[in-house]
Structures are given as C-alpha cells and as structure tokens.
Amino acid sequence: xxxxxxxxxxxxxxxxxxxxxxxxxxxxxxxxxxxxxxxxxxxxxxxxxxxxxxxxxxxxxxxxxxxxxxxxxxxxxxxxxxxxxxxxxxxxxxxxxxxxxxxxxxxxxxxxxxxxxxxxxxxxxxxxxxxxxxxxxxxxxxxxxxxxxxxxxxxxxxxxxxxxxxxxxxxxxxxxxxxxxxxxxxxxxxxxxxxxxxxxxxxxxxxxxxxxxxxxxxxxxxxxxxxxxxxxxxxxxxxxxxxxxxxxxxxxxxxxxxxxxxxxxxxxxxxxxxxxxxxxxxxxxxxxxxxxxxxxxxxxxxxxxxxxxxxxxxxxxxxxxxxxxxxxxxxxxxxxxxxxxxxxxxxxxxxxxxxxxxxxxxxxxxxxxxxxxxxxxxxxxxxxxxxxxxxxxxxxxxxxxxxxxxxxxxxxxxxxxxxxxxxxxxxxxxxxxxxxxxxxxxxxxxxxxxxxxxxxxxxxxxxxxxxxxxxxxxxxxxxxxxxxxxxxxxxxxxxxxxxxxxxxxxxxxxxxxxxxxxxxxxxxxxxxxxxxxxxxxxxxxxxxxxxxxxxxxxxxxxx
Numbered sequence: 001x002x003x004x005x006x007x008x009x010x011x012x013x014x015x016x017x018x019x020x021x022x023x024x025x026x027x028x029x030x031x032x033x034x035x036x037x038x039x040x041x042x043x044x045x046x047x048x049x050x051x052x053x054x055x056x057x058x059x060x061x062x063x064x065x066x067x068x069x070x071x072x073x074x075x076x077x078x079x080x081x082x083x084x085x086x087x088x089x090x091x092x093x094x095x096x097x098x099x100x101x102x103x104x105x106x107x108x109x110x111x112x113x114x115x116x117x118x119x120x121x122x123x124x125x126x127x128x129x130x131x132x133x134x135x136x137x138x139x140x141x142x143x144x145x146x147x148x149x150x151x152x153x154x155x156x157x158x159x160x161x162x163x164x165x166x167x168x169x170x171x172x173x174x175x176x177x178x179x180x181x182x183x184x185x186x187x188x189x190x191x192x193x194x195x196x197x198x199x200x201x202x203x204x205x206x207x208x209x210x211x212x213x214x215x216x217x218x219x220x221x222x223x224x225x226x227x228x229x230x231x232x233x234x235x236x237x238x239x240x241x242x243x244x245x246x247x248x249x250x251x252x253x254x255x256x257x258x259x260x261x262x263x264x265x266x267x268x269x270x271x272x273x274x275x276x277x278x279x280x281x282x283x284x285x286x287x288x289x290x291x292x293x294x295x296x297x298x299x300x301x302x303x304x305x306x307x308x309x310x311x312x313x314x315x316x317x318x319x320x321x322x323x324x325x326x327x328x329x330x331x332x333x334x335x336x337x338x339x340x341x342x343x344x345x346x347x348x349x350x351x352x353x354x355x356x357x358x359x360x361x362x363x364x365x366x367x368x369x370x371x372x373x374x375x376x377x378x379x380x381x382x383x384x385x386x387x388x389x390x391x392x393x394x395x396x397x398x399x400x401x402x403x404x405x406x407x408x409x410x411x412x413x414x415x416x417x418x419x420x421x422x423x424x425x426x427x428x429x430x431x432x433x434x435x436x437x438x439x440x441x442x443x444x445x446x447x448x449x450x451x452x453x454x455x456x457x458x459x460x461x462x463x464x465x466x467x468x469x470x471x472x473x474x475x476x477x478x479x480x481x482x483x484x485x486x487x488x489x490x491x492x493x494x495x496x497x498x499x500x501x502x503x504x505x506x507x508x509x510x511x512x513x514x515x516x517x518x519x520x521x522x523x524x525x526x527x528x529x530x531x532x533x534x535x536x537x538x539x540x541x542x543x544x545x546x547x548x549x550x551x552x553x554x555x556x557x558x559x
Contacts, residue, residue, distance in 0.1 A: 027058040029558055030151045032118065034193070036143040037158040038201065044131040044211030046139070047079070053120045054150075054558055060113030062094075064121050064558040069142070070103035072551035074129025074216050077101075081123040083109055104554045129215030130551050136168055136204040137211065140550045143173075144199035147555030152193035157201050159186045165210060171203035200550045227420035235424030235431075242432025250439060257384075259448075261455055268470060269463035272490065279331055282493040283367040284376060284450070285458050285465070290356050290363065292493035293335050294319070299485065300326055302336075304515040305349070307528050315519075317349045317532055331366040338363060349532070376454030385447040392441030399437060403430035465494040472499035481510040488513070497533035505530055 032053040039047040054064065070076045081088050081097040088097040093110060100106035109121055131137050143157045159171055167186070170179060175197075177190040186203075193199065214222075278292030297303045302324045310316040321340055328336070338359035339352055347355070356363070371377035406427045450458060468491050470476050471483075484504040491500035504510040505526045512518065518528050 027061070029054055029056045029061065031055075031153065033154045033156065034144055034152045035156045035158070036201075037160070038139070038141060038143070040131070040139060040159070040161040040203075040205075040210060042162045042210060044137075044213070044215060045074075045126055045128040046130045046141070047124065047126050048141075048552075049122065049124045051120065051122045052556070053118060055118040056114060056558070057116055060115045061558050062111065062113055064109045066107045066123060066556045067104040067145075067147075067554040068107070068125065069145070069553040070105060070127075071553065072130075072132075072140075072217055072549070073127050075127075076103075076105040077126040077128070078105060078107070079124035079126060081107060081109065081121070083111060083121055084119055127552065129217055131205075131210050131215065132218050132551075133207075133214035136207050137209055138205070139201070139203045141201050142198055142550045142553035143201050144193065144197075145552070145554045145556055146196060146198040147553075149195050149557055151195055152197075154189070154191040155193060155199055157188040157199070159188070159201065159203060160184065161205070162210070165205055168204045168206060171201060174198065174200040174202075198550075198553070223416075224420075227417045228424075230417050231420035231424035234421050235428035238425045238428030239432045242429050243435060246432060246436040247439070250436065250443065254443060259452070261452055263455055263459050266459055266462045266466060268466045269460065270467050270476070272464055272487075273457065273460040277329060277331070277370075278489040278493045279335075279367055280370050280374075281461050281490065283364070283371060284454065285461055285494075287465075287494055289493055289495065290335055290352075290360075291497070292489045293332060294339075294352070295489040295492055297332060297336075298513070298515040299489065300324075301515070302326055302328075304517065305532060306346075307516075307518045309519060315528065315531070317528075318346050319349050319352060320346045329366075329370070331363055331370065334359070334362045334366050371454065374454075376451055376457055378449055378451045378454075381447070381449040385444055385449050388444030388447060389441060392437050392444055395437035396434060396441065399430050399434045403427060403434060406430060464490070465496075468494060468496050468500065472496055472503045474503060481507065484510050485513045492533070498530065501526070501530045501533040 032055055033051070035051040037049040037051075039049075041047065050066070052064075068076055078099050078101065081099075083095075088095060088109065090097060090099060091110075092098050092108075094112045096110050098106075098108040098110060105125060107123055111119075127141075130141060131139055139159075144152065144155055157173065161167070163184070171186055171188060173188050173190055175190055175193075177188045179189075180187045188201065190199065278296050279290065282289055282292055294303060298305065302322060304320050304322060306318045306320055308316050308318055319339065321336065321344075335356070338356055339347060368377060372379060406423060448455065467476065468487060471479055472491070481504065484500070488497075488500070491497050510526065512526065512529060516529060516532075
C-alpha cells in the first residue's frame with residue numbers, strides 16, 4: 001500500500017512541476033530606475049548619460065538594447081557604455097557592446113546568460129544640435145523613449161548647463177514630477193511610468209546664451225517650410241489647370257459619344273410589359289438577382305422549398321430539385337448546375353448564394369447572350385465601357401503612386417524654392433489627373449451599353465418595378481391575393497421580396513404557393529415565406545502634446 005502511495009504521489013508531484021515550471025520560467029523584466037543626465041554644452045550640443053537598472057526574472061537574458069533616434073538633432077556620437085560599473089569594449093561577444101552609428105544610433109549590451117538578478121547599464125553619447133532657436137534657446141528632449149515594453153519604477157532627470165547661464169523658467173517634464181536644485185544642477189524626479197510611456201524634458205534659456213546659430217536640422221526644416229509655402233500656389237494652379245483642360249476633353253468625349261434617345265419617362269405600370277424570364281429583366285435594368293430565377297423555376301414545377309426544423313429550435317429551408325422534363329433556358333441550366341452538385345437533389349437555401357458566387361460568371365454570360373439575342377445589348381458599347389473602366393482604374397493607380405513618390409522624394413529633400421516649385425507643379429498635375437481618372441471611372445460605370453430598343457424596354461420594366469414597389473406599400477388599389485405568387489419572381493428580381501411578402505401577410509387569406517411546403521402544423525404560417533423572401537433580398541446584394549516635436553527618442557528593451 002505504502003509503495004503504491006509513494007508512486008502515485010511522485011507522479012502527481014512530477015505532473016505539478018511540469019505544469020508549474022513554464023509559469024515560473026516565463027521571462028519578465030522591469031526597470032527599477034531609468035535615470036538620464038543631460039549636460040548642455042556651450043555649442044548647442046549635449047552630453048547624454050543614461051543609467052538603467054533592470055531586474056530580470058525567469059528564463060535567462062543575454063542582451064539589452066537601446067536605439068537612440070537622431071531626429072531633430074545634427075547627429076549622435078557614441079562615447080562609451082558599461083555594465084555594473086565595468087566599461088565594455090566594442091564587439092558582439094559576451095561582455096562587449098555592439099554599436100551601429102546612424103539614425104537611430106543602435107547599441108546592444110551582450111553578456112553571459114543572467115536571471116533573477118538586477119544589473120545596471122550605462123551609456124554616454126553626444127547629441128549635436130539639440131538647442132533649437134525661437135524666442136529662446138530651447139531644449140526639448142526625449143529623456144525616456146516611447147518605445148519600451150517594460151515599466152519603470154522611478155526616473156530621475158538631471159539637467160546641467162554652462163556656468164553663467166540659467167534657464168528662463170523652471171524646466172518641466174511631460175508628466176507630474178518633483179523638482180530640486182543643487183550644486184548648479186536641476187533634478188526632476190517622477191515615478192510609475194508604464195510601458196510605452198515617454199518622458200520629455202523641456203528647458204528654455206535666454207536667446208543666444210548657449211549658441212549663436214540654429215542647428216542645421218532646424219535651418220533645413222525652416223527652408224523646406226518656406227520653399228513649400230512659396231511653391232504651394234504653383235501646385236494649386238497646375239492642379240486646377242489640369243482639371244480644366246482634362247475636364248474639357250472628357251466633356252467633349254462624352255458629348256461626341258452621347259446618344260439622342262427619345263425615351264418616355266418611367267410611369268407605374270400594373271402589368272409586366274412582356275413575357276420575359278425574371279433574371280433577364282434583372283440584367284436589363286441592373287438589379288439582377290438569381291433568386292428570381294429560383295422562384296420562377298419553382299412556379300414551373302422544377303424546384304420546391306421545404307421547411308424543416310433545424311438545431312436549437314431554428315428553421316431551415318431546403319431547396320429541392322424535382323424530376324421534370326420542362327424546357328430550360330441556358331441561364332436556367334447554368335443556375336441549376338451551380339446550385340446542385342453532381343448527384344444532389346437538395347441543398348440548404350443558405351448555401352445557395354455561396355455556390356452561386358463561385359459559378360456566377362457562366363450564369364451572367366448566358367443572361368448577357370439572351371440580351372444580345374433580343375437586340376437589347378450592344379456588344380461594341382460594352383467593349384468601350386470595359387476599356388474606359390480599365391483605363392480609369394489603371395490611371396488612378398499609376399497617378400496615385402507617382403503622386404505619393406513625388407511628395408516623398410520631392411518635398412522630402414527640397415530646400416530650395418526652385419526644387420519645391422517643380423515638385424509642386426508635378427504634384428499638381430498628378431492630383432488633377434487623379435481626379436480626372438476618378439471622373440472617367442464614374443462616367444464609364446454609368447455608360448449605358450443598351451441599344452435604343454434595350455433602353456426603351458428598361459424604361460417599361462422600371463415602370464412595372466415602380467408599381468410593385470408602391471403596391472407593396474399599400475399605395476395601389478386593392479389587388480388580388482393571387483398576385484403574390486404571380487409577380488413573386490419579379491419582386492425578388494427588383495429587390496422587393498420582403499415588402500411584397502409582408503404586404504400579403506398583412507392582407508391575410510393569401511395561400512402559400514403549392515411549391516412551398518411548411519412543417520406539419522404550420523401550413524398557413526406565412527411568416528416562413530417572409531423569412532425566405534428576406535433571405536432573397538439579402539442575396540441580391542451582390543500624452544502626446546509634450547512629446548510632439550521632441551528631439552531624440554527611439555526604443556529600449558532586453559532579451
């Protein structure tokens with residue numbers, strides 16, 4: 001018994017250790033302190049000393065990194081780095097610091113694996129051109145960068161400055177802090193920084209007390225701003241000129257390709273203009289939906305809808321294909337082939353839209369062929385519209401890419417007025433061409449591809465659609481209950497399935513179609529038909545303020 005107990009206890013203990021160890025070994029770290037000393041120099045530069053005390057837990061760590069942004073400086077120069085008070089030579093091995101100059105200045109302390117301990121990392125670097133000119137000599141510096149994924153318990157920012165110079169007012173931090181002055185230096189202290197929280201120090205000195213000249217980055221920024229301001233009117237003028245000239249060209253093209261058609265206005269018509277398959281009419285008037293064909297086939301005894309009980313008390317509607325020798329149009333054959341896979345005779349109606357999506361091209365092509373055979377669609381006009389749409393899309397894409405490249409490469413480096421003006425002119429042309437391309441796309445999308453006969457038929461059928469719309473709102477004289485099924489397929493084509501069914505539901509006394517089978521006990525439940533029509537309509541739809549503008553920044557972390 002004791003032996004079995006010991007074995008069982010050992011297994012439980014091992015299992016517990018397996019489950020607990022990953023949590024215990026998880027890597028984590030935070031900074032006890034992130035201290036920064038900013039020694040402002042007389043030439044407008046600053047010697048920066050950063051001291052970070054990290055506490056590591058869990059799996060071993062082998063490096064700490066610091067990327068210092070050189071934005072809004074005239075450059076950064078590495079001085080030295082240390083770990084736990086020991087200077088580290090340059091290199092990539094343990095006990096060495098890896099340095100990569102540039103923007104940002106990249107530093108990486110390498111060391112042998114350490115865990116569950118605290119260590120102090122120090123770096124010194126010189127930042128040139130950090131004193132910017134304005135009403136005063138100003139220092140705005142990211143003491144703690146925004147990009148750090150660890151918390152910082154406390155941060156002390158120490159500011160020193162040349163003898164004989166003093167700030168105009170008390171330096172500030174970008175969050176609540178305490179300030180003291182001692183030994184000619186100002187010490188600002190804060191605590192409780194969360195991850196990704198920056199800390200910016202701002203100090204203003206009397207104008208020209210630290211340096212006589214503005215830093216190069218500020219001079220270049222002001223030159224770019226001035227050049228851009230002078231060049232902007234040229235860009236606006238060029239954009240407007242391109243729009244006017246291009247607009248005249250587009251207007252001339254549209255006028256030359258305009259067709260003089262004597263069409264009657266759309267008038268509500270209570271009867272279908274002709275005996276035409278619903279889907280063909282949908283394609284004609286631009287409101288095509290395959291559900292109209294499904295209901296038309298059901299009325300002809302080729303399909304039927306069966307209501308069944310689904311899971312959790314829900315209802316499902318199964319579309320069933322019946323044995324029938326009734327003749328089919330080509331587009332009706334393609335619909336049945338898309339909806340029913342080989343050997344299938346039944347499918348959930350919720351799956352029909354998805355199946356049609358994958359095989360709708362053949363269905364639409366055959367509808368289009370029927371329009372052409374009836375003399376309602378002009379093939380040449382369709383080709384012209386396709387070309388215009390393609391041209392508009394390609395032009396928009398190309399012009400947009402060129403426009404963005406012009407802004408980045410042109411204004412990004414332009415410091416002279418001439419360069420900025422040329423950039424603005426080129427950008428203005430691109431902007432004008434982009435708007436013209438968009439106008440061309442809109443024009444092409446609205447470009448009718450119907451023949452005069454097709455246009456006339458479209459007007460007539462839109463009149464019938466208007467009648468169905470008004471009738472479904474009860475705004476037409478009393479209509480016979482048998483109109484529900486009679487015009488059901490056309491209502492679905494025009495996207496009026498739901499209001500059409502609801503109107504007859506409210507009317508009452510309307511029998512369900514013979515091809516619509518409800519569950520036992522709910523033969524007169526017209527709500528089931530409303531649900532199907534609703535699905536039919538759905539299927540037819542084919543702390544920033546202080547940090548902004550500061551110098552320095554970058555990121556910090558460990559791994």
